[in-house]
Amino acid sequence: MRKTYHIWTIGCQMNVADSRHLASQLESLGLSEAASVDEAGVVVLNTCVVRQQPEDKARNRLQSLKPLKKQNPEIVIALMGCMVGEREAETLPDEYPFVDFFLEPSKPDQLVEFLRSQCGDKVLPAMDELQDYHLPDSEENAVCAFVPITLGCSHVCSYCVIPYRRGPDRSRAPEVILREVGALAAQGVREVTLLGQIVDRYGMELEGWNLARLLHEVCRIDGLLRVRFMTSHPAYMDDELIQAVADEPKLCPYFELPFQAGSNRILKEMRRGYTREEYIQTVGNIRAKVPEAGINTDIIVGYPTESEEDFMETFRLLEELRLDVAHIAKYSPRPRTLSARQDDDVPPEEKERRRVLLDELARSILTEKNKKLEGETVTVLVEGFQQKTGRWRGRTAQGNLVFAEAAGTEDLAGRLLPVRISWAGPYSMIGDVDESKRI
Ligand code: SF4
Structure with a gap:
């Protein structure tokens, strides 16, 4: 086996962090990053299935590896990330017999163990998902790094597949996170982003800890210049957390706060756990304490039964709040989710029309805001x-x-x-x- 690896990653920052962590493990075993996929001895696809589009991309990419395996049966191919839930791990091997390993999100252990046996039983850093994440040596000059602080999600929004693939939410121990961020800062990293599917739920099961306390502690680490956190859930964004951002000079005035829909009926269907009015109130609280805050959001258009009026409520909410960056996605049913049992009844061309309208609005807001910075x-x-x-x-x-x-x-x-x-x-x-x- 060639001692080179290639990791292909799609999806959220959590996947990026998982890929970097895996790369650090492979490098500990003496593998180095291949110049291209054709030159790799180990190929890993780290996948996302949050919508149909990234899943299609991952499947296409996977198919493209088939001839590679045929040419060189020694090559080790692993599929990782949200395509591989507990259940899917049972059916995927029949679908993709040329894949050697199917690894659930944040759990590369099986692949690493196998490679360790191939590489002479090297001693590796801990592999427990709640233990240390490392940056690979190939990124030793990185200025920014992601550090997962919560894993999984227990919220179970009606449309979301994440809880079925990443499991219930769990907080990593504060001392592990602080040690890890300290090591990154000593290595030269100047900005860390603390990650979680619902990052503001951090510490729910830990006595005496919450995200605000963790952020204060992280900001005390020497060498760090900036700290961010994402993604927040509006229902957990409390005053203590907003105050922490207002008080700590190292904490970036930056919030990732998805609202997903502006219609209370659709929000209820989605089981998001807040109303349009509560979301507006939360944004108001942030802007009152942190006036310079950049607030980004995610929006889904074309959710089952979304009427023109529902959509216009979403449009008007973005127009009213003038949030900074809006990531707009067309709804697609995901396996095992609650909404997948409903009829996907908004036609594709109508979803596209709504997406384009919102996208144009988002772009005009952003252009206008950014233009004001010219000369500043x-x-x-x-x-x-x-x-x-x-x-x-x-x-x-x-x-x-x-x-x-x-x-x-x-x-x-x-x-x-x-x-x-x-x-x-x-x-x-x-x-x-x-x-x-x-x-
Ligand atoms: S909060 Fe909802 S959308 Fe976000 S990961 Fe959890 S279930 Fe998915």
């Missing part, structure tokens, strides 16, 4: 250099992507820099490092 100086954490444009690439605390030009040859990665914005579009901005304001 924003603070950017530099993540790296982009050869193609010859500019440094980084983000504002609110998450805006910025490309900046700077004089000189100094390595700016990992630095917080003032950047004067000269052009702003909906998805990125361009500017120059403002030498007069540089400390």
Whole structure:
């Protein structure tokens, strides 16, 4: 077996964190990242099935590996992530006989054990999903890292497959998280994003802990410049958490707060656990305490029985709240979910029409907000250099992507820099490092 690996990842940041963790384990066994999939001895697809589209992509990608396995039967192929629930692990081997391992989300143990036996029983870091996550050596210069703090989800929204694939929610121990973030900071990471499907439920089963307390502790870690958390659920976003963001200078004024639908009838059908009015109130609370906050959201269009009036309530909610970034998805029924028992009765072309309308609204809001930054100086954490444009690439605390030009040859990665914005579009901005304001 070639001692090289290739990991293909699709889906949320949790998958990205799982892939990096797996990569660190493979590197501990002496494998290195392959230049391409054709040169890899181990190929892992880390999948997402939250909607039909990423699942289709993963299945297409998987099929493309079949000839590779035929050519080289020694190659080890593993399917990982949300395509592999407990039940699916029983049926998938018949469907994909050329796949060697089917790994449930955050549980690469079986593959790692096998490779360890191939690589002379090397001693590895702990593999328990609630134990340490590591960055692979190949990312030793990373400025930003994801750290999962809760795994799984117990909310069981009617349309969502996650609870069936990632299991009930559980919080990782605070001392493990703090140790891990400390190690990342010592390694040079300057920004961590704490992850969870419902991150603001952190600590529900831990005596004396909640997300606000954990964030305060994380912010005390030397070397870190910024801390974020995502994804929040509106029903758990309390005043203590918002106050923590207002009080802690390292905590980014950045919230991922999906509202999914603006119609109370649809919200109830979705079993989201809040009303339109409560969501508006939560956004109001955030803006009162953290006026500069960037608030992003997720929206689903075309949920079963969604009428034109229901959709217009969603449209008007986004229009009224003028949230920063809206990720809009067309509803697709997912296996085993409650809503999959209902008729998927909004025609595809109508779903697309609603998606486009919302997308146009979201883009116009974002363009208008970003244009106001032209001529202003924003603070950017530099993540790296982009050869193609010859500019440094980084983000504002609110998450805006910025490309900046700077004089000189100094390595700016990992630095917080003032950047004067000269052009702003909906998805990125361009500017120059403002030498007069540089400390
Ligand atoms: S909160 Fe709802 S949408 Fe989010 S992961 Fe849990 S079940 Fe899925």
